[in-house]
Amino acid sequence: MNETHGVEDLLRELAPQALGALVRRYGVFDTCEDAVQEALLAAALQWPAEGVPDNPRGWLVTVASRRLVDQVRSEQARRRREDRIALATPQAELLSRAADAEADSDRDDSLVLLFLCCHPALPEPSQIALTLRAVGGLTTAQIAAAFLVPEATMAQRISRAKQTVRKKSATPLALPRADADHADRLEAVLHVLYLIFNEGYTATDGADLTAPALSTEAIRLTRLLYRLLPDHAETAGLLSLMLLTDARRAARTGPDGALVPLAEQDRTRWDHRRVTEGVDLISRTLPRGQVGSYQLQAAIAAVHDEAEHVDATDWPQILALYGLLEHLAPNPVVTLNRAVAVAMVDGPAAGLDLLTTLDSDRRTAHHYRLLAVRAHLLEQLGDHAAAGHAYREAARRTSSTPERRHLMSRAVRLAPGQD
Structure with missing residues (x-):
């Protein structure tokens, strides 16, 4: 079973490399993709039993190339593909390219x-x-x-x-x-x-x-x-952001599948190897060059993940980072998150004041997240009736069942008799 999973992982890694090689060689994306899928299926059936070949990528490219040539040769394939492949690329040339497939399979x-x-x-x-x-x-x-x-x-x-x-794509496989x-x-x-x-x-x-x-x-x-x-800072920033965020996955739901907010999560359930990898990556990337939005989001996630408990969170640093992010890449979601940071630093009333700037933004004016954040800040302010109403309205607008249940549970806890 482990060997089967190892073959599956290898095929997932090699699939785009094999497809890239075929598209570069033959220039027809959809037909090449069909041929690669057939080669992957053949490998999934043969490799666990017969062993992985010495050059697995070359094996896939060779088999996929032969499958493509077989398709061109067949009468059925001719009706569907002759105009797209056989007329543009003579069959003899296809056969020649297929013969050279393994020798030209090292390029990724x-x-x-x-x-x-x-x-x-x-x-x-x-x-x-x-x-x-x-x-x-x-x-x-x-x-x-x-x-x-x-x-x-x-x-x-x-x-x-x-x-x-x-x-x-006149040249299907070429970088801009x-x-x-x-x-x-x-x-x-x-x-x-x-x-x-x-x-x-x-x-x-x-x-x-x-x-x-x-x-x-x-x-x-x-x-x-x-x-x-490896030298592109925003790619490193995005990878760091994903790692730091996904590290919390196990703690995001309770035993019954209910949503658990970040502030209430059991941080011992976080994947601390991913936290360490994400923090190390963003720490090495930020000083390197021009800062981008993914790097800033990763830095914010790192501040959250490095706090041993919610009360140890460095909210002033998070607020400063959101200020930079809003200046660099302004959008209502950033403002929404900054309002939470403002509330943690300057109080919920200040956060609510910032939220009013989003009421006229058509991208967020009717979105459940704006109502959910407003409800949270109203709850912090002590206005439980208004918070309960906002939670209910947010629950009505979301299409996620776990989020709806979470928002409704908050509403019922604060204002059980409210319609």
Whole structure:
């Protein structure tokens, strides 16, 4: 069983490398992805029994290349793919490329593949789905389950994304040439990984608070990106942020699955190896160069995680960091979190005053998190009736079952007779 899991982990690591090699060689994303999936299935069946080959990536590239050539040769494949592959690349050339596959398998195109999956022509949900499928190696069913949509719906989304990439990418596997374009695409990659992690850490819908497969995969992919770009400070910052945040996962729910707020968590249940790794990473990164938003968020998470208990939290430092973050990357979520820090330093009334600036922001005016933070500060202020009403309204607006139950329990505790 352990050997099987070891093969699965290896295949997850090699999948984007094999796909990158095929797309670079043949230039047709969707067909290459199908061929790699067939090679991965063959490896999953053969390697546990026969042993992992000496050059596992070369094995995958060779088998996938042969599968692709077989598809082109077949009558059925000709009807579906001849215009896209066989006419553009003569069959003899395909055979020649397949013969050279293993010899040309040492190059790792994972970074370029991430750029390709986050193509600017794709909407954000499609970038996420394609990244998880092509680079993460998750099945369509796994991605659909994580985002609580039917498998057929997710399959259509991924299929459309592949078609868009094929149509929009004249050179399917090449890094953007211009520095600005490269920076924009890298920023998009980081943002997609950030969104994948957040959806896994706090699911927006459904009965479960978290979707661990997503956050775990986001960390794995960000580690991959960091390995490929070890000098990029924001990539290091994002990885640190993920590690420091995910370290608290085990303490976020009680035995009954109920949500446990950060202030009430049993910190002995935190993953302190991840805390140490995250703190060390951000401590090495911050002094290195220009500070970005992921680095600042990681620094805030580090302050929380280094406190042995909630009363030891350095709130003035957190408030200062939020001030820097709001100046660097202003958005209502940052202001919302800064209001909590303001309340801890200057009192709940000051925090409530800051929240009023968000009432006219259409991005947060009707969001449950604004109401939940307002309820929390009203509770601290001693206005239990108003806090209970705000908790109830926040519960009504969230689509997460654990968060709804938590907010309602707060409301009932403060104002049990309130409608």
